[in-house]
Amino acid sequence: MSSADVMIALPEIFMAVAGMALLLLGTFLTRNPTRVITWLTILVLAFVFVTVAWETPARTTAFEGMFVADQFGRFMKLLVLLGSGLALAMSTGYVEREQMSRFEFPVLILFATLGMMLMISANDLISLYLGLEMQSLALYVVAAFRRETVRSTEAGLKYFVLGALSSGMLLYGASLVYGFAGTTRFEELATVLAGDAVSAGAVIGLVFIAAGIAFKISAVPFHMWTPDVYEGAPTPVTAFFAAAPKIAAMALCARVLLGPFVGLTNEWQQILIVVSVGSMLLGAFAAINQTNIKRLMAYSSIGNVGYALVGLAAGTEQGLRGVLIYMAIYLFMTLGTFACILAMKQKGRMVEQIADLAGLSRTNPMLALALALFMFSMAGIPPLAGFFAKYFVFLAAVEAELYTLAVIGVLSSVVSAFYYWRIVRVMYFEDAVEGLDRPMEPGIAAVLAVSTAVITLFILLPGAILGGARIAAQSLFPA
Amino acid sequence: MFVQALAFYLFAAVAIAAGVMVISSRNPVHSVLFLILAFFNAAGLFILMGAEFLAMILVVVYVGAVAVLFLFVVMMLDINFVELRQGFLQYLPFGALVALALLAELALVLGTWLVSPEASALSRAPTPPADQITNTHALGAVIYTDYIYLFQAAGIILLISMIGAIVLTLRQREGVRRQSVPRQIARRREEAVELKKVPTRSGI
Numbered sequence: 001m002s003s004a005d006v007m008i009a010l011p012e013i014f015m016a017v018a019g020m021a022l023l024l025l026g027t028f029l030t031r032n033p034t035r036v037i038t039w040l041t042i043l044v045l046a047f048v049f050v051t052v053a054w055e056t057p058a059r060t061t062a063f064e065g066m067f068v069a070d071q072f073g074r075f076m077k078l079l080v081l082l083g084s085g086l087a088l089a090m091s092t093g094y095v096e097r098e099q100m101s102r103f104e105f106p107v108l109i110l111f112a113t114l115g116m117m118l119m120i121s122a123n124d125l126i127s128l129y130l131g132l133e134m135q136s137l138a139l140y141v142v143a144a145f146r147r148e149t150v151r152s153t154e155a156g157l158k159y160f161v162l163g164a165l166s167s168g169m170l171l172y173g174a175s176l177v178y179g180f181a182g183t184t185r186f187e188e189l190a191t192v193l194a195g196d197a198v199s200a201g202a203v204i205g206l207v208f209i210a211a212g213i214a215f216k217i218s219a220v221p222f223h224m225w226t227p228d229v230y231e232g233a234p235t236p237v238t239a240f241f242a243a244a245p246k247i248a249a250m251a252l253c254a255r256v257l258l259g260p261f262v263g264l265t266n267e268w269q270q271i272l273i274v275v276s277v278g279s280m281l282l283g284a285f286a287a288i289n290q291t292n293i294k295r296l297m298a299y300s301s302i303g304n305v306g307y308a309l310v311g312l313a314a315g316t317e318q319g320l321r322g323v324l325i326y327m328a329i330y331l332f333m334t335l336g337t338f339a340c341i342l343a344m345k346q347k348g349r350m351v352e353q354i355a356d357l358a359g360l361s362r363t364n365p366m367l368a369l370a371l372a373l374f375m376f377s378m379a380g381i382p383p384l385a386g387f388f389a390k391y392f393v394f395l396a397a398v399e400a401e402l403y404t405l406a407v408i409g410v411l412s413s414v415v416s417a418f419y420y421w422r423i424v425r426v427m428y429f430e431d432a433v434e435g436l437d438r439p440m441e442p443g444i445a446a447v448l449a450v451s452t453a454v455i456t457l458f459i460l461l462p463g464a465i466l467g468g469a470r471i472a473a474q475s476l477f478p479a
Numbered sequence: 480m481f482v483q484a485l486a487f488y489l490f491a492a493v494a495i496a497a498g499v500m501v502i503s504s505r506n507p508v509h510s511v512l513f514l515i516l517a518f519f520n521a522a523g524l525f526i527l528m529g530a531e532f533l534a535m536i537l538v539v540v541y542v543g544a545v546a547v548l549f550l551f552v553v554m555m556l557d558i559n560f561v562e563l564r565q566g567f568l569q570y571l572p573f574g575a576l577v578a579l580a581l582l583a584e585l586a587l588v589l590g591t592w593l594v595s596p597e598a599s600a601l602s603r604a605p606t607p608p609a610d611q612i613t614n615t616h617a618l619g620a621v622i623y624t625d626y627i628y629l630f631q632a633a634g635i636i637l638l639i640s641m642i643g644a645i646v647l648t649l650r651q652r653e654g655v656r657r658q659s660v661p662r663q664i665a666r667r668r669e670e671a672v673e674l675k676k677v678p679t680r681s682g683i
Contacts, residue, residue, distance in 0.1 A: 182598025
């Protein structure tokens with residue numbers, strides 16, 4: 001280890017130290033520690049965001065090649081930091097109302113974000129696993145954070161047991177790959193696995209690693225935990241789950257498949273096609289019957305992961321660029337929708353049934369308009385940003401001659417438009433039984449404003465996301 | 480050589496016998512104690528192979544922490560193990576079948592296992608010869624230098640699990656008398672002692 005290594009990983013080291021300092025501070029604060037620590041955590045995330053955005057690294061590795069900083073990592077880290085920060089900003093009111101007011105909550109979110117940063121920067125199977133586990137462990141705890149309610153503890157326990165299973169699969173796969181290659185570094189694995197004589201054991205290892213990661217991005221057939229965990233976890237935690245961890249796991253998926261396993265592209269392409277088709281179809285059809293909006297969002301997120309995997313299945317630079325654009329736009333759509341869900345209160349009590357939205361267009365026209373915009377964007381209706389997200393991944397699939405995949409994607413996106421439209425119909429064409437409370441917390445309003453702006457103005461100013469995604473995608477495909 | 484062989488068969492036989500006793504003894508506390516015996520004998524086998532670090536870790540982690548934890552769970556939780564155990568034997572044929580299938584698969588995999596020709600050259604920290612350096616020393620030389628990143632990351636994971644355990648289980652209970660050292664020190668004689676003049680032969 002040298003000082004150069006420390007400089008490369010400085011944002012992560014700063015986050016770790018800040019997390020421990022906030023933990024100490026929280027125990028000594030006597031007046032309203034949760035609120036203070038939450039805003040300090042947001043400040044830390046914002047500071048790290050600026051430092052990550054500031055540097056434009058050429059690809060450098062640190063710590064004996066276990067940690068990599070590059071443009072791809074920078075883009076994904078910015079998204080993750082944004083997702084965590086905004087999700088935390090939305091949570092303040094809910095945390096205080098629903099007996100979750102313990103200062104460990106923001107600290108755990110900070111450590112989960114740190115785990116995601118390590119996942120994105122992983123350049124070795126061991127650092128990949130440690131990053132993943134750091135993230136997951138913090139997520140299990142926040143899922144069960146309302147420990148006096150049965151549903152929250154059930155969500156946490158379910159997530160924990162299934163998450164441990166998926167970690168086991170990932171580790172088993174990693175051990176098989178290591179057994180073949182004798183190394184865990186991604187660059188060396190790439191050269192070894194590009195050879196002609198790749199044993200069946202290494203391919204089985206790839207399958208197990210892919211299964212472990214598919215669990216983390218909740219792709220079919222490893223999606224079973226998602227609806228229950230999304231429904232049971234406290235709503236701000238669900239918003240956080242749907243945003244940042246998905247992006248980090250998708251980044252990990254892209255880095256692993258296009259890095260060490262690039263020589264086995266034909267093998268993993270088949271897996272990704274099946275997983276992607278399954279996720280898109282399940283996301284489209286299983287969501288139709290849902291009455292709980294958090295469950296609906298769970299199925300919607302499964303479908304969205306399917307669409308993003310279409311781009312990755314192409315295995316090209318175009319495809320990866322599509323994935324990055326998709327995840328960036330998905331982040332804002334999801335956070336915006338969850339801001340609307342967090343604003344759903346009747347007489348100070350949280351409600352989460354779709355029927356509770358009835359007549360929202362008259363009781364709260366601005367919120368109804370915003371939610372309608374997010375739903376149309378998720379359904380992929382131009383000129384909203386969601387359309388372009390889907391456009392770029394399907395375009396990459398067509399260019400890679402995966403026509404069937406693209407056609408199934410378009411069809412399932414038509415089916416999913418049906419249930420998104422249902423929410424809009426309930427808001428605009430049904431009469432209110434009992435209206436929702438009007439005043440909105442400033443944090444939620446801010447997130448709502450930011451994400452609405454991004455979704456609607458994307459068509460006018462697409463440069464930031466498109467350009468960033470292009471540079472990031474190039475960095476994983478050395479010319 | 481003869482002593483080594485004798486030690487190997489002794490450790491191996493005791494380990495297997497203890498393993499059988501773990502699943503067959505009626506008293507769960509006995510099971511845990513046999514488990515500890517099995518761990519100790521496995522540690523002995525490691526020492527015979529020259530892996531003294533693994534042997535130490537096995538004793539420290541498994542005997543010192545895991546087995547004691549088991550003992551706590553077994554003694555604190557009110558579980559009727561006799562009831563749990565009922566009909567246990569009827570799964571034996573099926574379990575044996577699964578074990579046999581696994582064994583066959585393992586043999587097949589090991590028989591056809593292919594190691595990449597580049598694998599030995601890529602090894603990052605090759606095992607040094609045992610007569611030059613003990614493997615505790617060899618591990619210690621890399622874990623805080625080359626692998627500092629992983630070591631620290633693992634530390635943060637442990638910190639998170641500690642925070643999680645406290646957050647999810649610590650409850651502020653009402654009506655618990657806690658010791659407050661400042662209050663004890665600040666207590667004055669007048670508050671604590673009351674002097675009464677007791678008349679002779681009459682009590683208070």
